[in-house]
Amino acid sequence: MKKFFANEIFLGTMIAILSVFTAYSSYLGAMSDSEQNKYEILGMQQLNDGNAEYLRANQDITQDYNYFDNWYLNVDERPEIAEYYQFNFSEALTAAFESEPDVVWTDEYYDEMYADATALWDESDINFDTASQWDERGDQLQLVMLIMALGLAFVAWASLLGAENNMRVLFSIFGTLSLIAGITIFLVLVPTVG
Secondary structure, X not given: OHHHHHOHHHHHHHHHHHHHHHHHHHHHHHHHHHHHHHHHHHHHHHHHHHHHHHHHXXXXXXXXXXXXXXXXXXXXXXXXXXXXXXXXXXXXXXXXXXXXXXXXXXXXXXXXXXXXXXHHHHHHHHHHHXXXXXXXXXXXXXXXXXXXXXXXXXXXXXXXXXOOOHHHHHHHHHHHHHHHHHHHHHHHOOOOOO
């Protein structure tokens, strides 16, 4: 067993394997960071768009209030003016008015007026959640890279020591354990996204 871990071919193979896995986990970590960035930017964009839509909906609601008030003030005495204001109701107010003229300011009215903003906020939440998943994946990949790089350092030091040196075997075993730990974390703990 001691000869196996001290063998030059074993150490060279371990250096190659650990180098590849270190580079691979580093690459995947960088890609995860890129995806996290992309989804955070999309989330922020949709959040901003949702806020803009919310403000636009508030203006439309205020305009509906004005039209409705003017319609109400004129409906009995000046029906032609009331008709003008009624014609300018938003689709949501028109639907509410046609459904029940005495109770137009319902939850359904507000839900319809804020529907675009709410949809954008929901999409924003989904993108922020996806960004968080990519962030978690990237963090776990950084851990894999750290363990693989540590194993690579152990095996590299082992290869520099003489074949009879007990530290060579110990460092070689530590490198092997690091490889096993890194692969295990990669397969078990690194989450997939999507």
